[in-house]
Amino acid sequence: MSPWPTLAFERRIQIGFGVAVAIIVAIGAAALRSSSATLESAGWVAHTLDVRGALERAVAIAIGAESDVRGYEISGDSAFLGEYDAARTDLNRLLSRLRELTADNPTQQRRLDSLEALIPQRIELLRQILEAHRRHRIAGAAGVMSTGRVKPFMDEIRGLVARMEDEETRLLAARSATMRARADETRLAVLGGTLLALVLALAAGVLVKRELGRRQLAEETLRAAQGRFRQVLASNTAVIYANKVAGETFSPSWISENVTRITGYGTDEALQTSWWIDHLHPDDRSRVLAEMGALVKKEELATEYRFRFKDGTYHWVHDEARLIRDAEGQALEVFGSWVDSTERRRAEAALRESEERFRLLVGTVRDYAIYMLDPNGRVVSWNRGAEQIKGYSAEEIVGRHFSCFYPPEAVAAGAPEHALAMAAEKGRFEEENWRLRKDGSRFWADVVITAVRDEEGKLFGFAKVTRDLTERKRTNELLRRHTAQLEAANVELDAFAYSVSHDLRAPLRSIDGFSQALLEDYAGRLDAAGQDYLQRVRAATQRMATLIDDLLDLSRVTRSEMTIAPVDLSELARELATELTSGDPERHVEIVITPDVAVRADRGLLRVVLHNLMGNAWKFTGKRSDARIEVGVVAADGERAYYVRDNGAGFDMAYASKLFGAFQRLHRVTEFPGTGVGLATVQRIIHRHGGRVWAESAVGRGATFYFTLS
Amino acid sequence: MSLAPEVEILLVEDDPNDVELTLRAFRARNLANQVFVARDGAEALAFFFGEETHPLRDIGVMPRVVLLDLKLPKVDGLEVLRRLKADPRTRSLPVVVLTSSQEEPDIAAAYRLGANSYIVKPVDFESFARAVSEVGLYWLLLNEQPG
Numbered sequence: 024m025s026p027w028p029t030l031a032f033e034r035r036i037q038i039g040f041g042v043a044v045a046i047i048v049a050i051g052a053a054a055l056r057s058s059s060a061t062l063e064s065a066g067w068v069a070h071t072l073d074v075r076g077a078l079e080r081a082v083a084i085a086i087g088a089e090s091d092v093r094g095y096e097i098s099g100d101s102a103f104l105g106e107y108d109a110a111r112t113d114l115n116r117l118l119s120r121l122r123e124l125t126a127d128n129p130t131q132q133r134r135l136d137s138l139e140a141l142i143p144q145r146i147e148l149l150r151q152i153l154e155a156h157r158r159h160r161i162a163g164a165a166g167v168m169s170t171g172r173v174k175p176f177m178d179e180i181r182g183l184v185a186r187m188e189d190e191e192t193r194l195l196a197a198r199s200a201t202m203r204a205r206a207d208e209t210r211l212a213v214l215g216g217t218l219l220a221l222v223l224a225l226a227a228g229v230l231v232k233r234e235l236g237r238r239q240l241a242e243e244t245l246r247a248a249q250g251r252f253r254q255v256l257a258s259n260t261a262v263i264y265a266n267k268v269a270g271e272t273f274s275p276s277w278i279s280e281n282v283t284r285i286t287g288y289g290t291d292e293a294l295q296t297s298w299w300i301d302h303l304h305p306d307d308r309s310r311v312l313a314e315m316g317a318l319v320k321k322e323e324l325a326t327e328y329r330f331r332f333k334d335g336t337y338h339w340v341h342d343e344a345r346l347i348r349d350a351e352g353q354a355l356e357v358f359g360s361w362v363d364s365t366e367r368r369r370a371e372a373a374l375r376e377s378e379e380r381f382r383l384l385v386g387t388v389r390d391y392a393i394y395m396l397d398p399n400g401r402v403v404s405w406n407r408g409a410e411q412i413k414g415y416s417a418e419e420i421v422g423r424h425f426s427c428f429y430p431p432e433a434v435a436a437g438a439p440e441h442a443l444a445m446a447a448e449k450g451r452f453e454e455e456n457w458r459l460r461k462d463g464s465r466f467w468a469d470v471v472i473t474a475v476r477d478e479e480g481k482l483f484g485f486a487k488v489t490r491d492l493t494e495r496k497r498t499n500e501l502l503r504r505h506t507a508q509l510e511a512a513n514v515e516l517d518a519f520a521y522s523v524s525h526d527l528r529a530p531l532r533s534i535d536g537f538s539q540a541l542l543e544d545y546a547g548r549l550d551a552a553g554q555d556y557l558q559r560v561r562a563a564t565q566r567m568a569t570l571i572d573d574l575l576d577l578s579r580v581t582r583s584e585m586t587i588a589p590v591d592l593s594e595l596a597r598e599l600a601t602e603l604t605s606g607d608p609e610r611h612v613e614i615v616i617t618p619d620v621a622v623r624a625d626r627g628l629l630r631v632v633l634h635n636l637m638g639n640a641w642k643f644t645g646k647r648s649d650a651r652i653e654v655g656v657v658a659a660d661g662e663r664a665y666y667v668r669d670n671g672a673g674f675d676m677a678y679a680s681k682l683f684g685a686f687q688r689l690h691r692v693t694e695f696p697g698t699g700v701g702l703a704t705v706q707r708i709i710h711r712h713g714g715r716v717w718a719e720s721a722v723g724r725g726a727t728f729y730f731t732l733s
Numbered sequence: 734m735s736l737a738p739e740v741e742i743l744l745v746e747d748d749p750n751d752v753e754l755t756l757r758a759f760r761a762r763n764l765a766n767q768v769f770v771a772r773d774g775a776e777a778l779a780f781f782f783g784e785e786t787h788p789l790r791d792i793g794v795m796p797r798v799v800l801l802d803l804k805l806p807k808v809d810g811l812e813v814l815r816r817l818k819a820d821p822r823t824r825s826l827p828v829v830v831l832t833s834s835q836e837e838p839d840i841a842a843a844y845r846l847g848a849n850s851y852i853v854k855p856v857d858f859e860s861f862a863r864a865v866s867e868v869g870l871y872w873l874l875l876n877e878q879p880g
Contacts, residue, residue, distance in 0.1 A: 528833040528854070528856055529748050529750070529751065529833055529854075530750075531856045532750075532751065532754070532833070532854060532855075532856045532858060532861065533748075533750035533751070533754065535856055535857060535858045536750070536754040536757075536858035536861070536862075537750070537754070538858075539858045539859060540754070540757060540858075564856055565856065565857060567856075568855075568856035568857075
């Protein structure tokens with residue numbers, strides 16, 4: 024087994040078939056040899072029969088010649104003599120033929136020698152008989168024949184011939200035996216060879232079949248791998264390409280199909296020689312072309328440039344190429360990949376920008392000390408605010424432990440370590456406390472320490488933000504004092520309002536009361552003018568009393584506690600509408616109130632608002648017979664604005680800014696009564712609710728007052 | 734006792750103008766003869782609980798109604814009210830609080846101390862006179878003493 028696996032399949036098949044062919048050739052040779060041996064042995068049989076035939080004919084001719092001689096002896100007929108001559112010729116011819124036939128066999132040659140010696144002697148004897156006869160005429164001849172000299176000759180010839188025949192027969196038998204043996208061998212060889220060839224062919228067949236199966240499997244695997252490769256390329260974000268290199272020029276030879284998905288160009292376009300260079304951004308072209316030279320020198324190149332996609336937009340592309348050389352070092356081909364890096368560059372730029380912004384921000388902040396500590400509490404970074412607040416420059420402080428910012432007693436109490444431990448444990452530590460500047464002075468600091476951890480959660484350090492609150496602490500103290508003063512002033516104001524309500528009203532009451540008394544008790548002594556003057560005095564006191572009451576209302580609105588709760592504005596408006604109509608039943612006013620307007624407000628104060636607005640609307644529609652008042656809600660700048668609208672006298676928008684000031688009036692008192700405090704009260708209430716109030720109007724076209732509630 | 738001058742109304746008021754005008758209103762309704770005026774809180778308290786030497790006091794005589802101004806010198810009206818309502822002898826005496834203030838703490842305090850009525854003195858004298866005399870009359874009639 025051991026040498027086989029190392030041989031290539033083709034070699035094994037070749038050897039197998041070679042062996043089979045050799046066997047088949049051997050079988051053919053054996054068969055050929057066997058058939059020629061059969062032919063030869065058949066020749067030998069014929070040869071033997073020839074020899075024997077010649078021998079028998081020679082004996083017959085010798086016997087015939089003797090008979091002819093005897094016939095002549097008896098009859099004297101010379102015809103027998105003719106035959107005898109013919110027999111002599113025949114015998115010589117036969118003998119020379121026999122010599123030819125037995126030329127390979129020395130034993131037979133020797134016997135033939137003896138035969139050739141005997142037969143002429145016999146012929147000689149017969150010739151002597153015939154001579155004698157001619158000379159002695161008949162009698163003598165009989166004597167020769169009968170002497171018995173002829174008979175032993177004949178026997179000897181016969182014996183010789185018989186021995187020669189035996190020899191030939193034996194030779195034939197021997198040759199036939201050899202022949203048969205060889206034929207058996209051949210049969211065996213043919214059979215064996217055929218079997219062997221069959222086995223080899225079978226083995227080769229099995230081998231080929233197995234190999235074919237293996238190849239088919241390999242092909243399928245290859246096809247699958249190719250399919251996967253194509254899919255990988257198709258779904259990849261990288262375009263793969265190859266360029267043939269000839270000297271200094273590159274020509275595209277292959278490009279992955281995803282180029283269409285990514286750039287919009289078909290592969291046929293992308294494989295055109297000038298495609299790449301034509302779509303390079305003009306500003307990048309010369310740089311990229313210069314870099315191409317480096318590719319030849321350094322064998323590889325990574326660059327980025329802008330490339331125009333099919334839709335006309337330029338995309339940044341990251342291109343990595345590698346040069347392949349042949350054995351002689353000749354540049355062969357360039358392989359590369361190509362990725363749209365626009366998004367990545369944008370993200371990088373955004374990150375850079377944000378980092379820069381962050382660096383600028385932290386670097387330029389002056390009111391906050393923003394710096395980093397390593398996990399042990401040593402200062403790593405330092406911003407301008409830190410310089411400003413603590414007095415150290417970055418060179419002085421970076422590398423030092425942050426406990427130098429703490430007063431000695433805090434350091435002794437372990438405050439710095441505690442702060443870091445808390446920040447590490449909870450993620451954040453915050454306190455307000457005293458800290459030290461470089462010059463040893465103390466400042467009140469707001470400190471936030473935040474633990475900074477990396478992605479694995481390992482402590483990376485601490486971010487520390489410190490603010491100098493000394494000034495604010497002082498301001499807070501001041502504010503507290505001022506607030507207390509204000510509160511005291513408010514109490515005084517309350518007392519003032521109280522006394523105003525008592526003390527200002529009392530003299531008015533007297534003025535009015537005694538004027539009345541004069542009118543009643545001294546009417547007879549006063550003429551009409553005097554009575555009119557007293558009436559005017561009374562009217563003036565009434566008006567002043569109303570002013571005082573309104574001022575008190577305004578002051579109360581500012582000072583009272585507010586309770587914010589859901590209020591049904593529509594219901595409140597209906598109540599007020601009822602009050603207005605019952606208070607002045609002579610008038611006919613159409614009052615339209617949007618139902619179910621729910622708000623959150625102080626009910627009492629909201630009532631004052633609606634009372635004033637609806638009261639105004641009532642008042643300023645007094646001169647109209649078709650008076651109409653609307654209460655409702657609209658959307659204004661994303662919030663709900665409630666409104667009270669009338670179709671009354673209205674006002675000139677030029678004076679709108681004066682509307683909400685105390686004692687500001689846009690109408691003469693004789694025209695419409697009032698003190699000008701109502702809208703100031705409305706504005707105060709709306710402001711206390713965090714809302715806005717405004718009005719829209721035109722002279723003679725009514726007015727709409729809007730308000731919002733936060 | 735029946736000979737003693739009957740005091741029907743005690744008016745506690747420091748402002749002489751208000752006193753004059755109030756009395757004028759009572760006169761218009763023929764009530765002025767039975768009005769006794771205290772000029773401050775101390776005088777009012779002396780009327781009820783004071784020394785024997787009080788010149789105008791007739792021990793054992795109770796007014797039928799007290800009209801009490803809240804803003805008074807020496808002892809203020811609320812204090813007078815508190816003392817009147819704290820003493821079993823004067824507890825049932827109807828007290829009508831008169832004030833020029835609509836300030837809610839005053840109203841609430843007066844009612845809490847047991848004031849029976851509350852009148853904000855209007856600047857308009859006619860309505861003031863009407864209110865005072867009507868309230869005074871009401872309590873006079875309601876608090877009619879037997880005999």
